[in-house]
Amino acid sequence: MSTHSATHPTHPLLSIRNLRVALPTSRGQVEALRGVSFEMQRGQTLGLIGESGCGKSLTALAIMGLLPNGATVSGSIALNGTELTALDDDGLCKLRGARMAMIFQEPMTALNPLHPIWKQIAEPLQLHQVMDLVSAKARALELLERVQLPRARERLDNYPHQLSGGQRQRVMISMALACKPDILIADEPTTALDVTVQKEVLGLIRQLVAEDGMGLLLISHDLGLMRDQVQRVMVMYGGTVVESAPTEALFGMRAHPYTQGLFAARPQLGLKRGTRLQTIAGNVPDIFNWPSGCAFADRCSYVKDSCRQALPQLELVPDAHKTRPDDSHWVRCPHWQKLGASV
Amino acid sequence: MGALPPLAKVGGICMTRTAPILLDVQQVSQRYALPRPSVFAKAGHIQALNNVSFQLMAGKSMGVVGESGSGKSTLARLVMALEKPTQGQVIFKGQDLNALPQANLQAARSDFQMVFQDPYGSLDPRQKVLRIVAEPLHSKLHGVSGQSLSASDLKDLAAQALSEVGLRPSDLDKYPHEFSGGQRQRIAIARALITRPALIVADEPVSALDVSVQAQVLNLMMDLQDRFGLSYLFVSHDLAVINLMCDDVIVLQHGQVVEAGLADDIFQRPQHPYTQTLLSAIPGLSH
Numbered sequence: 001m002s003t004h005s006a007t008h009p010t011h012p013l014l015s016i017r018n019l020r021v022a023l024p025t026s027r028g029q030v031e032a033l034r035g036v037s038f039e040m041q042r043g044q045t046l047g048l049i050g051e052s053g054c055g056k057s058l059t060a061l062a063i064m065g066l067l068p069n070g071a072t073v074s075g076s077i078a079l080n081g082t083e084l085t086a087l088d089d090d091g092l093c094k095l096r097g098a099r100m101a102m103i104f105q106e107p108m109t110a111l112n113p114l115h116p117i118w119k120q121i122a123e124p125l126q127l128h129q130v131m132d133l134v135s136a137k138a139r140a141l142e143l144l145e146r147v148q149l150p151r152a153r154e155r156l157d158n159y160p161h162q163l164s165g166g167q168r169q170r171v172m173i174s175m176a177l178a179c180k181p182d183i184l185i186a187d188e189p190t191t192a193l194d195v196t197v198q199k200e201v202l203g204l205i206r207q208l209v210a211e212d213g214m215g216l217l218l219i220s221h222d223l224g225l226m227r228d229q230v231q232r233v234m235v236m237y238g239g240t241v242v243e244s245a246p247t248e249a250l251f252g253m254r255a256h257p258y259t260q261g262l263f264a265a266r267p268q269l270g271l272k273r274g275t276r277l278q279t280i281a282g283n284v285p286d287i288f289n290w291p292s293g294c295a296f297a298d299r300c301s302y303v304k305d306s307c308r309q310a311l312p313q314l315e316l317v318p319d320a321h322k323t324r325p326d327d328s329h330w331v332r333c334p335h336w337q338k339l340g341a342s343v
Numbered sequence: 344m345g346a347l348p349p350l351a352k353v354g355g356i357c358m359t360r361t362a363p364i365l366l367d368v369q370q371v372s373q374r375y376a377l378p379r380p381s382v383f384a385k386a387g388h389i390q391a392l393n394n395v396s397f398q399l400m401a402g403k404s405m406g407v408v409g410e411s412g413s414g415k416s417t418l419a420r421l422v423m424a425l426e427k428p429t430q431g432q433v434i435f436k437g438q439d440l441n442a443l444p445q446a447n448l449q450a451a452r453s454d455f456q457m458v459f460q461d462p463y464g465s466l467d468p469r470q471k472v473l474r475i476v477a478e479p480l481h482s483k484l485h486g487v488s489g490q491s492l493s494a495s496d497l498k499d500l501a502a503q504a505l506s507e508v509g510l511r512p513s514d515l516d517k518y519p520h521e522f523s524g525g526q527r528q529r530i531a532i533a534r535a536l537i538t539r540p541a542l543i544v545a546d547e548p549v550s551a552l553d554v555s556v557q558a559q560v561l562n563l564m565m566d567l568q569d570r571f572g573l574s575y576l577f578v579s580h581d582l583a584v585i586n587l588m589c590d591d592v593i594v595l596q597h598g599q600v601v602e603a604g605l606a607d608d609i610f611q612r613p614q615h616p617y618t619q620t621l622l623s624a625i626p627g628l629s630h
């Protein structure tokens with residue numbers, strides 16, 4: 001009962017406070033998320049961007065309660081005011097697929113090859129809404145039509161291998177949306193797709209999210225894609241959020257040295273043939289050997305001794321164009337004013 | 344397949360006529376048989392490439408653009424002489440690769456090398472970097488005269504190739520798993536470079552890499568081209584990367600070249616609707 005009506009206007013849709021995740025490895029527990037905090041409101045679209053190993057997928061898995069066995073979580077994840085880290089597996093199962101849903105990168109591995117697609121879409125309906133098989137199949141058809149799968153009625157009995165990558169991702173989306181979740185997490189949902197199909201699938205996700213008023217947490221490494229899809233972007237590096245800003249503000253001005261480097265390293269149309277790209281020196285820090293202070297310190301050309309001592313706090317970047325209080329621009333670098341923001 | 348509409352602007356596709364022709368792909372078609380639906384049914388076919396022609400000049404780069412199933416990788420395999428086309432010719436340095444006797448083809452192979460997309464799958468995990476990087480030398484020497492290099496010569500050449508791609512000679516004794524994705528792609532480039540090829544076919548060489556690492560590898564590939572006068576046949580779905588790396592571009596759709604020309608022309612004034620669709624689908628451009 002409580003989970004379905006838990007839309008308290010006083011609570012944000014999702015509130016994450018100082019989330020830390022340690023993963024079990026052959027060399028003991030290793031801290032992979034080092035204090036992630038953010039909030040999402042209903043209907044808000046939020047992007048998580050960063051390179052491999054920065055913790056963006058781990059953040060998503062922590063929210064969904066899908067971390068590997070033996071992972072230790074501290075901090076708070078609250079969905080509609082319900083503390084998820086305190087729930088047992090049964091409690092999480094009631095929420096997963098119902099109040100929160102996830103779309104994965106590779107739809108071929110995320111779908112079960114042995115079941116026709118309608119059964120897979122019907123599963124959350126049977127489980128969470130206690131629908132019988134006949135009405136669940138009818139609802140599956142409606143959902144497939146909603147995600148604009150061509151010839152949906154004929155395809156109900158198809159198996160995943162009979163569909164193309166884009167069609168499979170549409171099936172995944174229809175599954176995720178079956179129970180009208182409050183939040184949709186999409187982890188690189190179009191990375192395996194061609195650009196023209198990617199455009200269609202992203203447009204579809206954006207449209208459906210807006211229609212249902214749900215929150216969207218979109219994970220991607222593609223800056224251009226973020227610009228099209230989300231209202232706010234968080235840049236992650238080394239298990240923390242290093243910069244967070246409304247999308248247009250971030251594209252207007254980057255304060256963190258890592259964000260600046262990331263933007264400058266992109267090949268962009270219109271660059272002259274043979275132009276050398278700007279690079280970020282060095283490599284992503286080794287998870288077994290995190291620096292004690294700022295994770296970017298070893299690659300940063302503005303590094304000072306103090307950067308290596310403690311993890312810098314988030315600082316507010318004043319923005320003259322800010323119209324709402326939650327439009328704040330944050331950066332985790334104490335020296336950002338001295339090093340000059342890149343515009 | 345019926346006759347193709349002729350390309351409006353260019354016939355043979357060759358825009359940069361300042362250098363000798365290195366690679367001349369002439370009306371190449373490739374057909375694959377599909378599995379039969381039943382024992383009595385006729386096997387279907389798929390036309391992976393249909394009458395594709397282009398020329399690549401020495402020291403220049405040709406970009407191949409298209410979506411999955413467009414024939415990009417088939418084209419790369421044909422140029423590498425990994426399979427024979429059902430029709431047409433691949434002429435490299437004046438020789439029809441498919442007409443060469445096996446021994447001559449093997450000798451010729453040292454002149455064109457390949458770099459693959461997946462830096463994890465393309466290096467044998469059980470071999471040390473020395474053996475991986477030096478491997479093409481064996482086929483080169485065997486093909487030419489049957490002679491062999493001493494172990495120390497091999498090691499010197501491999502160390503030199505590694506330093507050319509920004510790795511250390513001490514890395515020769517390591518295994519691939521000890522390297523990051525970007526470093527592995529450098530190893531793959533060193534392996535391609537060690538025979539001093541005239542052409543490197545690169546099939547999505549940076550697609551699996553993070554943005555900051557991708558920039559390092561692209562810069563390296565441009566530096567190597569300037570230094571050794573290499574040509575690249577650069578296959579990618581990323582138009583911005585092609586624009587940066589290539590002089591000329593062909594756009595493939597369903598195995599056919601739908602547009603070809605100078606990269607700058609195609610990206611600034613795409614003529615074919617498919618090219619226009621591809622360009623307009625790039626995320627983040629409409630701001």
